[in-house]
Amino acid sequence: MTEVNAARDTKPETVQMTINGNSIETEKGKTVLEAARENDIEIPTLCYHPGLESIGACRLCLVEVAKSSRPGRKRLVTSCLFPVENGLIVDTQSNVVRQHRKIVLKLLIARVPDSDVIRRLADEYGVQESRYVEREDADKCIMCGTCVRVCNAMGANALVTLSHGLDKYVDVPNKNACIGCLACALNCPTNAIPFEETDGKRRIWGKEFDLVRCWASGEPIGTLEQIWHFAKRSDIPIESFLKSDKVREREDAAESVGVKL
């Protein structure tokens, strides 16, 4: 018992490292990207999401690292995956890093020429056009896999990447699995997932959902599939989901002064 308490009381191990010449202190187990963002040092990312497992797909977060014992030997690593360690020397804006980011951006422009997000990032690095061949009938997807990881975290597991190599794409093979929660579309870094909501219907991934309306105020709450899924995951009876959050808030407000609406 005392051992457990002692372990809880000791602070996590700290690590001393250098980013862009500034020496900083951070906790062991974090990645270089997290340590940099804690200290207001910006590293561009597309596929990184703090809530999801990093996969290093977009290659934009490349940084140059070296160990203090051999500062001359520099390596390029993806900062979203590389763990911090004592005496690490990181450079996020060196010439080599900028050059590599430029190549990545040129490749991205060739893949998604219409994306504003990519164009804006490219402008920051002075990349105007790509020397690679533009993809024919290109959409805005950069194959970063954020939507697939989000869907996995939601527990729906409807989105997967299909095929390999150049033909790889994201889709919902089993239309029954999609719950229409929109989490994939809202988290997509390039807004590549189209959806629309009209007349109480929501359309996404080629499937049409009926929106459930709050029985008290009539505002849409979500799709029926989504609510079923949430009820199953959280063990809360589905009846309590059928009122919108605003109506529940009002009822709670009235109840706190002793009135039942």
Place this chain on the structure above:
Amino acid sequence: MAKQLIYTPDRCVDCKNCEIACSFIHTKDITKPAMSRVRAFTYGDIVKSVTVCKQCEDALCQKVCPTGALVRNPETGAIDRTDKCILCKMCTLACPYGNIHLDPIYDEIVKCDLCGGDPACAMFCPTRALVWADEPVPDIKQDAQIEHVFNEEEARYSANRCLDCADCSECGECIKACPADAIHFDMQPEELEIEANSVIVSTGFKLFDAHLKTTYGFGKYPNVVTAMQMDRLVSPTKPFNRTLRPSDGKAPDNIAFVLCTGSRDCTIGNPLCSRVCCMYSIKQAQLIMGSLPLADITIYYIDIRAFGKGYEEFYQQSEEMGVYFVKGRVAKIEPAEDGNLSVFYEDIEGGSGQQQMEHDLVVLSVGLLPNMDALHLFNNGDRLKSDAYSYVEEINEDTDPTRTSINGVFAAGTTSAARDIPDSILHAGAAAVQAAGYIHQLKASR
């Protein structure tokens, strides 16, 4: 017993100040009471109540979150939403009290975080119906020693002016009632195709984001504000009818303006002068002298660029009125006691080297940056060419103003360089004439 938010219905005058304060503190640019974390709900005389997240001990929202994005803050005891959120909206459905929402405009989950330990809703409650305290405030009649910001009559008057703009339940009755069919709830952005002979690009500028200048600590220290926020604090319709500083609502008596924040600064990549900051800072300094006659005002500058008719005289006038002008660039701003701020600068004219000065409110006069969205307007065929500073390039600025790299496209106003209002109007006039001439030529050649 730890502090908590305590609500006394008897004292509440239904002014909805708590909602306005909350949304003003939390949303980025605007006050949007509909997305306030605290909800003041009234239903005739029957119900009068304020509800806010209870920060439950065994919270359902925290339990259902798939990525662990809702974390209890050990300092304030509040459950904070971190950036791990993947917008699954499960928490909004799970909360039995409905105190957690999805903001449909910014696409983020909004939830009470107790403002980091000093809730704005309680701070701005005029009648102390909502307090952040250990025990409830005693009854109105026993409470004579406490000075109110409003007396009861004034508070009731203010409450009656409220339009209840936050109370839309989206019932849809207004859609049926509107004879012109002008109200749409599910309107989406739509793209229209218009055939035109000539285009005038007047997309304006982007204001410098003061967060980027980390040595000035904007966003970290509450009493460092931008000039846009100061404009609100000194406007004729300012909140509370007095100029107050953000951290504790005290009337500031030693205010500093830091010119050239985000302009003429190679460390953030903008070597250009923004042309307007000197004059608007001097204007604000004069306005502050109106609302706070006793306050000391110091303006730290590199050069005062008061060009044009009447501008230099305006500068001289404010110097005579008692504004201190200090030539020297501010290196950094650090917190001092009592929410005050230490400003470090080099005294160039006095020649006494590095200096330090304490102020209780620091205003950053932020500069103008190019709006790079303009460069993406023409995506197929030629792209709009930018100059070395990412403004839209005018091919021959002096002899053929407003003409851009694309034939028939003209740039007006701050699209092509930083300009003040009279210059922008003049430049827009030039663009209009150029466009008219271009169309005339086009028709003649047909």
